[in-house]
Amino acid sequence: MSNEKLSIALHKLSIKERDVILLRYFQGMSDQEIAELYHVSRSAIYRRRSNGLNKLKTLLKERD
Template identity: 40%
Template sequence: MKLSAFQEKIVKEFDYICKLTIKNERKDYFKHLQRISSREVSFSELGEKALSHFSTTDLIPGDYHTFVIKGIPIKIKSTALSEALKELTSRKREILLLYYFIGMNDPEIAKLLNLSVSTVNEHRLNALETLKHYMEDDYCEK
């Protein structure tokens, strides 16, 4: 079957549009690859801190010290910190752990432990001073 001149023109226009679309799509793809490669970084070029975000370390019970406060287990990896916390009174240790590890504020801790807010604040500040002195002494001994 022979095509008329009009049909031939339509076929040639369609062929041109298809080739143009493929050509432009190819250009877009190479631009996309260039954008990606300009942002990509090899793992060997990353620093230790950045690489640590891509991995995890399993902790076994011997790797950390656990303190339980009101049924909430709090795990501390630092041996020096856990030893310093053991030197505090149980009340001060509870307040510090609830404040810094659980993220509770003084009024919440006061309500949980049936204390006044000022008492919680005072215990927390005193405990921090005690920890500071204990850890400085421990550091100086080494």
């Protein structure tokens, strides 16, 4: 997968989903750390990450 494909797919996510995914997978932060940063529950971060990853998977499959 190219960086360009991933970048395009990431920009199609909501800002909240994209931010959580970038913080988790590119900055190595835990769901709890992200939750504290945004002043929301850990479960809210988990949902954003899970929904974002599902959307990413769908978007990346469409581009193949």
